[in-house]
Amino acid sequence: MKSRFLVIFLCLVLGVVSVGAQGVAIKTNLLYDLTATVNAGVEVGLSPKWTLDVSGNYNAWTLSNDRKWKHWLVQPEARYWFCDRFAGHFLGFHLLGGQYNIGGLKNGLKFLGTDFSQLSDHRFQGWMAGAGVAYGYTWVLGRYWNLEAEIGLGYIYSRYDKFECAGCGQKTETGQPHHYLGPTKAAVNLIYVF
Template sequence: KFGNDMKLNLCLIQPELRYWPCRKFEGHFLGVHGHYAYYNVGQIPFFSGMEDIIYRGDLYGGGITYGYHWVLGDRFSIEAVIGGGHARMEYDKYRCAGCGERMGHYKRNYFGPTRAGVSLIYFIR
């Protein structure tokens, strides 16, 4: 929780299964990922339309991932991934934190990028 009643609470889980066509943990790979999140965000002054509104709900879905894994040595490597898929959001919209006036229940679907990243990896042996 931030000052001035600003809320930014998020819990996200995004497991993934991967397939390497050649050697495991080297080179190109494909993956299938799922995701679930619970969020409670709102009263954020630097986002238009969120100054006086709180969104509380769940997000779930899945998608596919493409990535590349570079081995740098015996213990270090770098990995880059990008993925796309679907996310379903079901949430309640509230007018303010103090009054708790619910404005409605909403459902939205999203299709597009669902993950992107670059990771530095250290192998524990």
């Protein structure tokens, strides 16, 4: 069902936009690929200095009975290019939204008010929405291929249910809010430009 929406979205974008020189790009985030997260993005030129990038990712893997890392995320972003679009420096303004079911991931990380170490012994299931700003740079590798690096910071609001452990169903908290401020985007994208 979700793949059907992606195909329809791509057809609409490609049908509405006139495909000229460097008008549309498709991409994959190599950092997500390293975590076996299925991801894809499409970027469309809106004007000589502006593009619209829409990316999504999906991870449905249960690592083991006591470790889960499941989520989906959609992240649209308006980009302003300092020189030519699809090359050089850019600033991005992004939104994001998705759902997650994650737990049993051993760590001791506490970062900017968020205690990620709770993921070691508990499971969290909920939704998130947020916004942020990003900076990136795109290197032209050839006529059709680019490589892009991007980092973004922003805010995410989330509501979650907390469970006693990753593999069990004993709920300990319901509908808890969480405010996150920090990195909201990290990408090393391999890009094919039409």
